[in-house]
Structures are given as C-alpha cells and as structure tokens.
Amino acid sequence: MTAADPIDLRHLGDERVIGSYLLETDDGPAIFDCGPASAIDALKAGLAARGLGLRDVRHLLLSHIHLDHAGAAGLLVREHPQLQVHVSPIGAPHLVDPTRLERSARRLYGDAFDTLWGELAPVPEENVHVVGDRVLSLDCFPSPGHASHHVCYLHEDGTLYAGDAAGVRIQPARDVLPPTPPPDVDVNAWYATIDEIERRAPARLALVHFGVAEDVNRHLDDLRRRLGAWAELVGRGATETDFTHAALADVEHAEDYDRAMPLWQSYEGLARWAAKRKETAA
Numbered sequence: 001m002t003a004a005d006p007i008d009l010r011h012l013g014d015e016r017v018i019g020s021y022l023l024e025t026d027d028g029p030a031i032f033d034c035g036p037a038s039a040i041d042a043l044k045a046g047l048a049a050r051g052l053g054l055r056d057v058r059h060l061l062l063s064h065i066h067l068d069h070a071g072a073a074g075l076l077v078r079e080h081p082q083l084q085v086h087v088s089p090i091g092a093p094h095l096v097d098p099t100r101l102e103r104s105a106r107r108l109y110g111d112a113f114d115t116l117w118g119e120l121a122p123v124p125e126e127n128v129h130v131v132g133d134r135v136l137s138l139d140c141f142p143s144p145g146h147a148s149h150h151v152c153y154l155h156e157d158g159t160l161y162a163g164d165a166a167g168v169r170i171q172p173a174r175d176v177l178p179p180t181p182p183p184d185v186d187v188n189a190w191y192a193t194i195d196e197i198e199r200r201a202p203a204r205l206a207l208v209h210f211g212v213a214e215d216v217n218r219h220l221d222d223l224r225r226r227l228g229a230w231a232e233l234v235g236r237g238a239t240e241t242d243f244t245h246a247a248l249a250d251v252e253h254a255e256d257y258d259r260a261m262p263l264w265q266s267y268e269g270l271a272r273w274a275a276k277r278k279e280t281a282a
C-alpha cells in the first residue's frame with residue numbers, strides 16, 4: 001500500500017481542507033492525524049469506504065496536537081479503548097489533560113471554537129505513547145518550525161507523513177505555503193526541518209492540507225522560498241493587510257488555502273516570532 005489518497009474529512013462541509021491517512025504498519029492499520037472531533041463522521045465514512053471500521057485500527061500517529069490534526073483523539077479512544085496514540089514528548093501531556101490547549105484555542109477562535117473543532121476529550125495516559133526514533137515500522141524525527149513539538153514519520157515505502165512540516169498545498173495546486181500560527185512558530189527551526197526532510201529523501205509527501213505531493217524537491221524549495229519571504233515581510237513591520245496582500249499575490253486558488261490556514265493566524269504567529277527575536281537581540 002503506497003501513497004494512498006487521504007481520507008477527506010470534509011471539514012465544515014468543504015473538500016480538500018483536512019485529510020487523514022490510513023497506512024499499513026507492522027502492527028496493522030494505523031491512522032496518521034485523525035482531524036478534529038467535528039469531522040469524526042467523515043473519518044469513519046472514509047474508513048468504511050476502505051473496508052475498515054475504527055475497531056480495525058490499532059494505532060493513531062500524530063504529527064502534532066493542533067486541533068485540526070489531533071482534536072478527535074480523545075473521542076476516538078473513548079469509543080475504541082484499544083487505540084494506541086503516538087505523539088511527541090511535548091505534546092503528550094496536552095493529550096492527557098487538554099485544559100490548557102482548549103483554553104488557548106478558545107482564545108484564538110472565540111465563539112467559532114465549537115463549530116470548528118467540537119469536543120476536546122482527554123486521552124487516558126495508558127493509551128499515550130511518547131515517540132522515539134522508531135514508531136512501529138516507521139522512522140520518526142522531530143520537525144519543529146510550524147510548532148515546536150511537531151514530528152514526522154517516514155514509512156519504508158518512501159512516504160513521509162509530513163503533517164504541517166512540509167507546508168500547505170491544496171492539491172492539485174502547486175503553490176506551497178508555510179502556515180505560521182501562534183504560539184511557537186520558529187522560522188529558523190523550520191529551515192533546519194526542511195533540510196532534514198531533504199536529507200531523508202522521501203519519495204513523496206503526505207500532506208494533511210492536502211494530498212500526496214510527488215515533486216518533493218520543487219515542493220520543498222517553494223516552501224523554503226515563501227517562508228523566507230514571509231518572515232522578511234513581517235520582520236520589517238508589514239501590517240496585516242499588507243502581509244495578506246503580498247503573501248497571496250502569487251498564489252493561485254488562494255481561497256482554497258485560506259480555509260486550511262487563515263492568513264490572519266500566520267501573520268499573528270510571525271509578528272509574535274519577530275517581536276520575540278527583537279527582544280532576544282536587545
């Protein structure tokens with residue numbers, strides 16, 4: 001089973017916003033990034049279309065704990081207590097006790113929280129596994145930048161389950177954008193992550209937003225270029241309006257991207273990053 005298409009979670013009814021992947025491991029089928037609780041029905045429908053139910057899935061591999069990637073984890077384990085959840089060491093305590101995660105997300109999303117993400121349930125500690133270099137039959141490595149606790153998984157078939165570390169590209173579109181939301185985006189760490197992905201030479205990139213990219217080198221070059229341009233823009237004090245305008249100027253189908261990564265969030269994250277950098281320099 002190589003480079004299967006994602007299960008389209010049809011977030012808020014829209015196609016190609018959030019995708020979840022079903023993959024084969026040495027311990028049976030696993031899901032990579034389950035999406036938010038608000039999209040559980042679509043996840044189940046996608047599994048059913050592939051001849052599986054949740055009870056057939058033993059493992060959930062998480063790239064990071066942002067709600068569009070991992071929000072449903074607690075509900076899934078409540079329904080199927082055999083499900084084992086793999087996550088980075090920094091992410092693990094927030095799955096067990098999502099109180100702080102929910103508080104900061106509610107601050108960011110306001111009244112839209114419930115519609116966007118649904119219930120955020122805790123994952124019992126005994127179901128949570130902190131990742132090392134190997135997770136089942138996959139290589140796992142830290143990939144900070146978009147979030148400090150982000151990890152990627154490389155399957156032996158060459159597929160990199162990239163999460164957000166390889167950016168956002170709503171395929172079949174070609175443009176690759178760096179989602180840089182608060183609170184802990186780190187541009188320099190992200191450059192190092194892109195280098196590390198290249199060093200591991202994956203055959204393809206499985207993007208949560210959205211689809212499998214086969215032109216790995218061009219894809220990563222495009223991500224690196226935009227990350228630099230955006231950081232430069234915000235670093236020299238662009239307003240949100242100027243940033244949004246400039247950031248989307250050369251992007252085709254920009255409206256498709258905004259659903260997966262609202263530009264106001266990328267601006268806020270970069271502005272915070274730039275301010276922190278100035279503080280450190282002073």
Ligand SMILES: [Zn+2]
Pocket residue numbers: 064066069146147164
């Ligand atoms: Zn994220």
